[in-house]
Amino acid sequence: MIEESSYAVKMRSDHARLWNGKAPLLVECDMELTERCNNNCIHCCINLPPDDLVAKNKELSTEEIKEILEQAASLGCLSVRFTGGEPLLRDDFEELYLYARRLGLKVTLFTNGTLISPHLAKLFASIPPLEKIEITVYGMNKTSYEAVTRNSGSFEKAFRGIDLLLEEKVPFIVKMAILPPNREELEEFEAWASTIPWMDGPPGYAMFFDLRCRRDSPAKDAAIKGLRLSPEQGLQILTRRRETFFNNMRGFCSKFVRPAGNRLFSCGSGVAHGCVDAYGKFQACLLLRHPLTVYDLKNGSVKDAMEHFFPKVREITAENPDYLARCAHCFLKGLCEQCPAKSWIEHGTLDTPVEYLCEIAHTEARYLGLLGETEMGWEVADWRERLSCFSEEERTESSKQCVI
Numbered sequence: 001m002i003e004e005s006s007y008a009v010k011m012r013s014d015h016a017r018l019w020n021g022k023a024p025l026l027v028e029c030d031m032e033l034t035e036r037c038n039n040n041c042i043h044c045c046i047n048l049p050p051d052d053l054v055a056k057n058k059e060l061s062t063e064e065i066k067e068i069l070e071q072a073a074s075l076g077c078l079s080v081r082f083t084g085g086e087p088l089l090r091d092d093f094e095e096l097y098l099y100a101r102r103l104g105l106k107v108t109l110f111t112n113g114t115l116i117s118p119h120l121a122k123l124f125a126s127i128p129p130l131e132k133i134e135i136t137v138y139g140m141n142k143t144s145y146e147a148v149t150r151n152s153g154s155f156e157k158a159f160r161g162i163d164l165l166l167e168e169k170v171p172f173i174v175k176m177a178i179l180p181p182n183r184e185e186l187e188e189f190e191a192w193a194s195t196i197p198w199m200d201g202p203p204g205y206a207m208f209f210d211l212r213c214r215r216d217s218p219a220k221d222a223a224i225k226g227l228r229l230s231p232e233q234g235l236q237i238l239t240r241r242r243e244t245f246f247n248n249m250r251g252f253c254s255k256f257v258r259p260a261g262n263r264l265f266s267c268g269s270g271v272a273h274g275c276v277d278a279y280g281k282f283q284a285c286l287l288l289r290h291p292l293t294v295y296d297l298k299n300g301s302v303k304d305a306m307e308h309f310f311p312k313v314r315e316i317t318a319e320n321p322d323y324l325a326r327c328a329h330c331f332l333k334g335l336c337e338q339c340p341a342k343s344w345i346e347h348g349t350l351d352t353p354v355e356y357l358c359e360i361a362h363t364e365a366r367y368l369g370l371l372g373e374t375e376m377g378w379e380v381a382d383w384r385e386r387l388s389c390f391s392e393e394e395r396t397e398s399s400k401q402c403v404i
Helices: 053-058 062-074 093-102 118-126 142-149 154-168 183-193 218-227 231-238 242-256 302-313 321-325 340-347 355-368 383-392 397-401
Strands: 002-004 009-011 026-032 079-083 106-111 133-137 172-177 204-206 272-276 281-283
Touching: 026 062, 062 093, 062 302, 079 093, 093 106, 093 118, 118 154, 133 154, 142 154, 154 172, 172 183, 231 355, 242 355, 242 383, 272 302, 281 302
Parallel strands: 026 079, 026 272, 079 106, 106 133, 133 172, 172 204
Antiparallel strands: 002 009, 272 281
């Protein structure tokens, strides 16, 4: 039996052949619909002005995006994430959203919420995205919010958009970028966030901000560096719920913390997951814009990229002597966000250590009792024993002694 609606076809599972018995090449896809944004946030690693005609004229057309969505769906893709910039700036957003849903794709929307209209809220209610919308909040009052966005009226518009989703009972969650104007508002933000029906835990935070991923503005990079929390300040925020933090880290470290060797790609980027930028470049992740890692979909296909291009990218190994001497042997890989994308945005290479990330990881590791005060992660030979002890024991003085 097949049921049809205005945006989807429903079929009984025993009448469908999911992926035709083959493992999917692509399960989820990020699509950056535009780099333009109606806000001008002080920390943003990507935004361009909303009226940037050069950028707008370079963006993929409606039909080009539809073709990419079709290709993704044909490879087994189940979900797409529309992001930006501000994806709702696109005049064709509704058309693209409906097209993705007709293809059977779940849709995640990353937005600042300011452009959510009554019409869009009703659209999301009647044709659900099937994933929670994610809204970044920049402050709990007009002064703090607009000190971040540098966009007069954005505070009222954002919270009006949130109210519209609440009225229409459209599932969404909120998260926050922790910046000097709003740093004292965390408790107020969390108390408010807890009233949102679809928040099933504390909100997420951004605080160790990325530089401009297109490496297009040294001045903006300098400004972003000035907004970053120190490793100690970040740790103070991460450990506000100390017991929860330790419990989470025990499980995380047992699974993901270990030396990476000379392999640069230890994450899942490019494996059943890919990212399309606003201009048709296909990337393992949206931050990684190094020319050796970018595939042009205007001269190829999603299938070719997933079958041939990304597997070769993932075979790239480190050559930087500093990386090989330190990062390759450091068991804090996993705690540390060092990766090819972060090396690219900080240094324009794939394998240059990022000192800021190194300091963050070592600060956390010392707090967890995995390192002594003067030890460096790449110097530790008994890391397996330390991780085993940390994962199995409560953090008491005796358990701390067993790893240092």
